[in-house]
Amino acid sequence: AQSVTQPDIHITVSEGASLELRCNYSYGATPYLFWYVQSPGQGLQLLLKYFSGDTLVQGIKGFEAEFKRSQSSFNLRKPSVHWSDAAEYFCAVGGGSYIPTFGRGTSLIVHP
Amino acid sequence: GAGVSQSPSNKVTEKGKDVELRCDPISGHTALYWYRQRLGQGLEFLIYFQGNSAPDKSGLPSDRFSAERTGESVSTLTIQRTQQEDSAVYLCASSSRGMKGNTEAFFGQGTRLTVV
Numbered sequence: 001a002q003s004v005t006q007p008d009i010h011i012t013v014s015e016g017a018s019l020e021l022r023c024n025y026s027y028g029a030t031p032y033l034f035w036y037v038q039s040p041g042q043g044l045q046l047l048l049k050y051f052s053g054d055t056l057v058q059g060i061k062g063f064e065a066e067f068k069r070s071q072s073s074f075n076l077r078k079p080s081v082h083w084s085d086a087a088e089y090f091c092a093v094g095g096g097s098y099i100p101t102f103g104r105g106t107s108l109i110v111h112p
Numbered sequence: 113g114a115g116v117s118q119s120p121s122n123k124v125t126e127k128g129k130d131v132e133l134r135c136d137p138i139s140g141h142t143a144l145y146w147y148r149q150r151l152g153q154g155l156e157f158l159i160y161f162q163g164n165s166a167p168d169k170s171g172l173p174s175d176r177f178s179a180e181r182t183g184e185s186v187s188t189l190t191i192q193r194t195q196q197e198d199s200a201v202y203l204c205a206s207s208s209r210g211m212k213g214n215t216e217a218f219f220g221q222g223t224r225l226t227v228v
Contacts, residue, residue, distance in 0.1 A: 002213075006154075032213045043116070043203060043219035044155075051214055090155065094213020098143065098162065104154030 002027040002096040006089075006103035013081050014111045021076040021106050023065075023091035032094040033074040035065055038105075039087045047089075050074065061085070086110045114138075116220035118204050124226045125194055133189040133223045137206030144187050145217060146179060149201045158202075161187060162209060194227045201225070 003026045013019055025031055032051050036044040048059025055067040065076045074091060088107050094100040117136040125131050137144050146158040157171035161181040172178070176194075181187040191198055201224050205217040 034216070036219075041221070043221040044205075044217075045219070046216050049216060096213065098209075098213065099145065099157055099160050099168065100213060100217060101157070102147075102155040 002031065002093050002101050004091050004093050004101055004103035006091055006106050008106045009104070010107045010109060012109040012111060015083050016080050019076075019078045019081045019085070019108070021089050021091075021108070023074045023076065023103060024072050025074060025091075025093045026072065027093055027095055029095060030069075032100075033065075033067060034092040034094070034100065035059065035063070035074070035076050036090045036092060036102075037061075037087050038090065044090060047076070081108075081110055083110045083112065116204055116206055116218050118202075118220035118223050120223060121221065122224045122226075124228060127196060127227055128193055130190065130192045131194055131225065133191075133202050133204075133225070135187045135189070135204030135206075135220060137185070137187070137204070138218055140184075140208065141206035141218070142184050142209045143207045143215070143217075144181055145205045145207075146187070146189050147203045147205065148173075149203055149222070151200070155203065158189070191225075194225075196227045199225055199227045 005024045034049045035047040088105045091103045092100045119134045142163045144161040147155040160168040176192045179189045201222040203222045205219045207215045207217045
C-alpha cells in the first residue's frame with residue numbers, strides 16, 4: 001500500500017526567506033508524486049508533479065521539488081517566500097492504484 | 113464547464129437529517145473522486161468512480177454514506193442521518209483516466225458541511 005508522511009504540521013517563515021516542506025512516501029515501485037496547494041476557502045491546485053526523468057521538477061509560482069529515491073522523499077522548495085504563499089500544502093503519491101493518497105498537509109505561515 | 117463545480121458551497125444541517133452534495137466534473141473526465149477533509153486533517157478518500165465500472169467504495173466510513181454517478185457526468189454524495197462528526201469539507205475531484213496514479217486530479221472548491 002502507498003502512503004505519504006508530511007512530518008511538519010506547521011511551518012513559519014519570514015517573507016523573503018527560503019522554504020522547504022518535507023514529504024516522505026512509501027511505495028514499492030517508482031511513484032508518481034504531486035504537490036498541491038490549498039488557499040483558504042479554496043480547492044486544491046496542483047503545483048507540480050513528478051512522473052519520470054529529471055528528478056528536479058519545476059512548478060508554478062516559483063516552486064520546485066526534488067525526487068530522491070534513496071530517501072523516499074519529495075521535498076518542496078522555494079527560494080524566496082511571498083506573503084501570498086501562506087496556505088496549506090499537500091503532498092500526494094500515486095502509482096499503486098488509481099486513487100492518489102494524500103498526506104495530512106503542512107500549514108505555511110508567512111510573517112511580514 | 114471549465115473546472116470542477118460543487119454545490120452547495122456551504123450547508124448547515126440538523127443532526128439526523130439527510131444531506132445531498134453535488135459534483136459536476138470537468139467535461140470528458142472519466143474518473144471522479146470524493147474526499148473528506150476534517151478540520152486540521154488531511155484528505156480522507158471516500159469513493160472513486162471510473163466510467164461505467166463499479167465504484168470503489170472502500171473509503172466510505174459507514175453505511176450512512178452513499179454516492180452515485182450517472183455515466184461520466186454529475187455525482188451526488190448522500191449522507192443519511194447526519195452526525196456531528198460528519199462536519200467537514202467534502203472535496204470532489206476529477207481526472208482523465210491514465211495509468212495507475214499518473215494523472216492529475218482537478219479539485220472543486222468543496223462543500224463545507226456543518227452538522228448542528
